[in-house]
Amino acid sequence: MASGATGSYNTIKGNGRAVSTSEQDRSRQRWTADCRLRSREASGAFTFDRIFDMNCRQQDVFDYSIRSTVDDILNGYNGTVFAYGQTGAGKSYTMMGSDIDDDEGKGIIPRIVEQMFTSIMTSPGNIEYTVRVSYMEIYMERIRDLLLPQNDNLPVHEEKSRGVYVKGLLEIYVSSVQEVYEVMRRGDAARAVAATNMNQESSRSHSIFVITITQKNVETGSAKSGQLFLVDLAGSEKVGKTGASGQTLEEAKKINKSLSALGMVINALTDGKSTHIPYRDSKLTRILQESLGGNSRTTLIINCSPSSYNDAETISTLRFGVRAKAIKNKAKINAELSPAELKQLLKKAQNQAVTFEKYIASLESEIQLWRSGDTVPQERWVALRTGEGVAGIKLDAKAPRPATPSRLQTEARSETPSSRPDSRVGDRSSTPTIVLEKDEREEFLKRENDLQDQLAERETQIADAEKMLVEKKEELKILKESAVRTGKDNEKLNTEVTSFACSWRKFHLKARRRRLLWTRSRDANSELTAELDELKQQLLDARDECKGNQRGIWMRRIGRRAERMAQMMAGFDLKMDFFSENERKTQKLVERVDSLHATSSSGEVVAPDEFLELRSSLLETQGVVRQAELAMNDRADVPPDAQLLQRIVKLQQELEAALEQGLDANDVVEIKERLEQAYAARKDIDHLEVDSLRSEIARKDGELERLKQSLAEARSQPNGSSNTTPTVNSKTLHQQIADFDAMKKSLMRDLQNRCERVVELEISLDEAREQYKHVVQSSNNRQQQKKMAFLERNLEQLTHVQRQLVEQNSSLKREVAIAERKLIARNERIESLETLLQESQEKLTAANHRPPANDATSGRAKRTTWFFNQR
Secondary structure (H helix, E strand, O other): OEOOOOOEEEEOEEEEEEOOOOHHHHHHOOOOOOOOOOOOOOOOOOOOOEEEOOOOOHHHHHHHHHHHHHHHHHOOOOEEEEEEEEOOOOHHHHHOEOOOOOOOOEOHHHHHHHHHHHHHHOOOOOEEEEEEEEEEEEEOOEEEEOOOOOOOOOOEEEEOOOEEEEOOOOOEEEOOHHHHHHHHHHHHHHOOEEOOOOOOOEEOOEEEEEEEEEEEEOOOOOEEEEEEEEEEOOOEOOHHHHOOOOHHHHHHHHHHHHHHHHHHHHHHHHOOOOOOOOHHHOHHHHHOOOOOOOOOEEEEEEEEOOOHHHHHHHHHHHHHHHHHHOOEEEEOOOEEOOHHHHHHHHHHHHHHHHHHHHHHHHHHHHHHHHHOOOOOOHHHOOOOOOOEOHHHOEOOOOOOOOOOOOOOOOOOOOOOOOOOOOOOOOOOOOOOOOOOOHHHHHHHHHHHHHHHHHHHHHHHHHHHHHHHHHHHHHHHHHHHHHHHHHHHHHHHHHHHHHHHHHHHHHHHHHHHHHHHHHHHHHHHHHHHHHHHHHHHHHHHHHHHHHHHHHHHHHHHHHHHHHHHHHHHHHOOHHHHHHHHHHHHHHHHHHHHHHHHHHHHHOOOOOOHHHHHHHHHHHHHHHHHHHHHHHHHHHHHHOOOOHHHHHHHHHHHHHHHHHHHHOOOHHHHHHHHHHHHHHHHHHHHHHHHHHHHHHHHHHHHHHHHHHHHHHHHHHHHOOOOOOOOOHHHHHHHHHHHHHHHHHHHHHHHHHHHHHHHHHHHHHHHHHHHHHHHHHHHHHHOOHHHHHHHHHHHHHHHHHHHHHHHHHHHHHHHHHHHHHHHHHHHHHHHHHHHHHHHHHHHHHHHHHHHOOHHHHHHHHHHHHHHHHHHHHO
16 A cells, blocks of 8 residues: 555644533523633634534534545545533534434534445446444553453554554444444443533543554455545543543543644644654544644544633633644555556566666766876866756655555655535644654564554553552552451450350359269169168059968959858758759650650550549649749839949048048048948848748748648549540650740849848958958058158159259250350350461551551550460
8 A cells, every 4th residue: 555646745634613512501602703702811813624502503513624535535545633621611523423323413523424434325337335433442541342341451562564553453344324323332331431510421541442444446456445434532631620620530641641742743743843752642532643743634623612600611721722733744546556557566666777877877978087197178077967867767865655555654745635614734743753764663663663562561551569568558448458357256255254254264163163063963762762662562562462372362252252152051941942842843844745655656545543643743744833933923012122232332532532542530430330231121131032942941941831732632632534545644744844944044043143242241241341351450550651752742742853964964965065165166266266366467567568556556456466375
């Protein structure tokens, strides 16, 4: 890439714009084309290309100031547009606008993008365009890529082929206005802003939006490129007005420093005496090196506040604009020649070389003649060519060499009239520079780039170190606060440990006392347990003996019952024999009837005497049956003695309950009277029952005698029933015999039951007498029973006390274990706090290098450690 054939000197185009800061200012100030400023600091007039008042539109500013710059970029020139002014004067509003999507409110940058793509769309079809954009900010003198915010300290490099550029800056290819807007929104979201007293959204950095347009003629192969820098400078600030503090104050310092460096560069460019331009004093001036006195078409917009409160800042801004307007740039077209143009230049250079070779040969031959002492006639002298060279070629020593594709931005500049209407050629010569050889310059640029990389790396390290220092200071502050809290906690813990030690000693004494009490209680409990075991053994022995006695009593009772039953049943042996004889007679009678039946069945004749004898036997049996029926009826009429039995059972239960509860003398007398009454009543009943049984036996004997008489009478009667058939007599006889057997069994069961009841009553009477004797004997041992009850109550109380003591001992052991664990935990916590305190003291010592403070702190730590060692 090389410059165009011609170049031009042009000054920076300056435009003034006033933006109100409040409604009061808007209503108070009135601007005209001829503005006047009354201030003690103002002297003379300030001349700019145009002044825009507060009521002007964004479109007006763009049409007059910026539209021609966009056309220059598309023609291959470099361009720069930047706004300068105090904080809150409206720089960001001028560059970006209130809203990039609002046709009226959008600023210069969105309008530039729209015009750029409009011009590209209307260009010829053989031109191919490539558009790249990048977005960066200079924050705290560190270049940060807004499209890749993690790259926050990019270095500035300079190369022969590229000029000044930012290394590592992300460039994005775009193809439409909306893509550019998206990149702008993305960068604005990462830009640093803050609120001050002068501006609620004050820019805390210089932002630079770079648009690079490359165009290539696809037919001829020639190419041109233009680069546009759109700069939104941070406003100059007065700390007294903005109220900046802390981080905002540091940002204000850096902003004012970079703006001061920009002013120094402008002063050096305009005074005509400086031999050095301090571009490298700040990152901003280094990046804008070509924009200030270099290869660029630059437009400066100065923003002023119309408020009288800011008159000093307004005067300073106007002076800056006047100085900047005096800077002369020399812009050139950045073009790459086509192959045909390169061939033409090559052919032209070859012709020049042949001509120069001939001219040199003529000069050398003439010089040789002069050196040999010969004289050359004047007409044979070689003519010196100062204007036109051989073959009509201009031999101007100051003419630049033809450009090559690798030397687009560093070739000599040609002088051609400017295409801009406001461009003018000044009388001032170019800025003095030190002329360097090609190799020396390349070596110098390479060395500078390396140093810039090292500087950026060191700045990154310094920034990291500063950040770490801030973190360490915060950490140190936290550690100091922690040390103070630790000291307070340590004192509190010391107090707690002291109180806990006292409590522990008290608790230990109480535990010892309780342990002694528990030992005594355990001994007493052991004695009582032994006594209780002895009493239990005696009780078991007594129960075993009682069981043995009860078993013996029961066996004796059964024996007496059997004996008395035998005695009682012995009185009824005659009757039983009688019934047995009757049974035998009845059996014989049945056998006789069977034999008669068998005889009659065989056809033999039965004798009449046999029938008479059979009749008498049946009558006798009938009498016995009638007597048994009468006995059954008499037995049914006898009332039961259940009431007496219930009374006896009730008395026995009362006796047992009284024996269990313990009786006194009155109870014994009362029980004795009741038993005597019961025994008397039972005895009377037994006598009555015995008398009734005897009378019944006598009655039965009488009936038996009557039956015998009836039987005798029946035998003496003639045989009138001989005609009765043997079969009928046999059936009647069998029926009567069965009835007699049933009656006999019933009588025997009833008699046996009555005998058993009598025997049981007698046995119960004997047992009651024995119990009465036992009660009388036990009443004499009343004192022993009372003593036993007292001992049992004492035993229960002591058992309860023992359980309480065991529970208290267990709880005390648990409390001791918990207290020991708490003590261990507190000791560990105290040790950890001591360790943290020592570490914080070491860090504090290393950071502050204050031996007295360290000695005092270590002394406190030693005293603390000594205290815990003593504890």
